[in-house]
Amino acid sequence: MTDTANLPTPAGDDFDRAIGFTLPARHARGRMARLGPVLDQILSAHAYPACIERVLAEALTLTALLGSTMKGGEGQMTMQVQAARGIVSLLVADYKGGELRGYVQYDAEKLSRLGKNPTLSALFNQAYLAITFDQATTGERYQGIVPLDGESIAAAAESYFDQSEQIPSLVRLGTMRGDDGKLIAGGMLLQYLPEGEEGRERLHAREVQYPEWDHVEALGSTMGVDELTDPAVPLETLVWRLFNEEDEVRVVSDALLVRGCRCDxxxxxxxxxxxxxxxxxxxxxxxxxxxxxxxxxxxxxxxxxxxxxxxxx
Structure with a gap:
């Protein structure tokens, strides 16, 4: 198999990257991402309360995971959550060519009544999640819109894939404070493609039992937030920890992430x-x-x- 632990990795702390990998024998693919200085640059432009910072941080991490899947590194991926009655009325995060940006609109007075750790459903009341891919090479646009379900951004993303894409998926997202008090975010996305990377015949995949996916999902579920947000552990090492007993693991892409705002x-x-x-x-x-x-x-x-x-x- 490919020993991902021996692949070149950044010197020092491993921040602001997204890597992709495939498990050919299991018909699965995955991505991992970790945000540090880029996340701090985005958040420092606003005076968000801690709970809003965490939600935006997880949304930005998910955006990095999905946006970096676009072929050729071009195009734009946008994640948007809208809630007509929510304390948070709008959350937007997008990715373009490795550039991340995002912001949140919310009612500060209403938020102050919720306490320090409000649930996602308390923040977003009857909200909708929209994920849009604008492909630069073909000019095509794809958008999926589903109700925002679940008690976390990760759970909402899994529900999105289940309803809109009908692809069995596992999403892990989380944040932690570094020694300097700044927020670090990490994430992992695993997906099962019954006919390999092209994803043919993926519709209704959950109606059939796939032992390969059950195995991948079980291993992925052991990944903790503490590992995803630990800058001392390269992302390649996390892949190795999970899948070192597989016949083959291919690391297929590496995207560097920067803060980008296209205002001019x-x-x-x-x-x-x-x-x-x-x-x-x-x-x-x-x-x-x-x-x-x-x-x-x-x-x-x-x-x-x-x-x-x-x-x-």
Whole structure:
């Protein structure tokens, strides 16, 4: 078999990576990811309470796991949770070319009444989970939308795969505080593809007994949050710990993760320019400044009304 423990791994702490692997004899594939400095950069742009940080951290980890599966490393994957009545009304996380970003909209006053560790159902009331893949190479878009079920982001993701993709899946997500008090997030995704990596005839896979998947799922269930979030243990070593008795394990990809926000003053100016002059005037303050606040990075972009004034001939 392939000894993943002897594959090249980063020196020092293993952060901000996602790796993919396959178990050919078991018709299964998997991914592992761990976020550290990238997660801190995203969260530090906001003053989120701890419970909101944890939910967003797990959502970003899931986004890294799914987004890094896109062929060629191109395209965009977006995870969105919307709740009309929830304390959290919107959660968005997306991945594009290794870049991660995300934010949460919530009612701070209502959240303060819930205590320190509210459940997912308490945060999101009758919410919907949408996962969208925009393929850069083909221009195709795929979106699945299901009710947000389960008491964790991991459980909601498993429910999504069961309902939308109909692929037997195991998802593990978790967070911990490092010695410096900063949040670390880790995750694992395992999926069974009855006809191999292409996933042919995957529909209704749960209606048939697959001993190969039962075995993979049982091993994957032993993976703890403490291991997924331990930067001293390379992700390849975690794969080795789980599957060292398999005939073959193939590590097929390695994606480096960075914080990325695609807000751009030129693009923002172009968008505002499309509004009628009277609408732009209403947007501006007493100094003739339109301030646009990026929800992802909390950066404020000032645009002057005078920038849209036609030059005098």
């Amino acid at each position: 003053i030129d693009y923002i100016t172009q968008v505002i320019a499309k509004f009628p002059e009277e609408d732009r005037a209403e947007m501006a303050d007493e100094n003739g400044i339109i301030t646009v606040d990026c929800a992802f990075c909390s950066t404020k972009f000032p645009v002057r009304l005078s920038d849209f004034t036609s030059p005098t001939l």
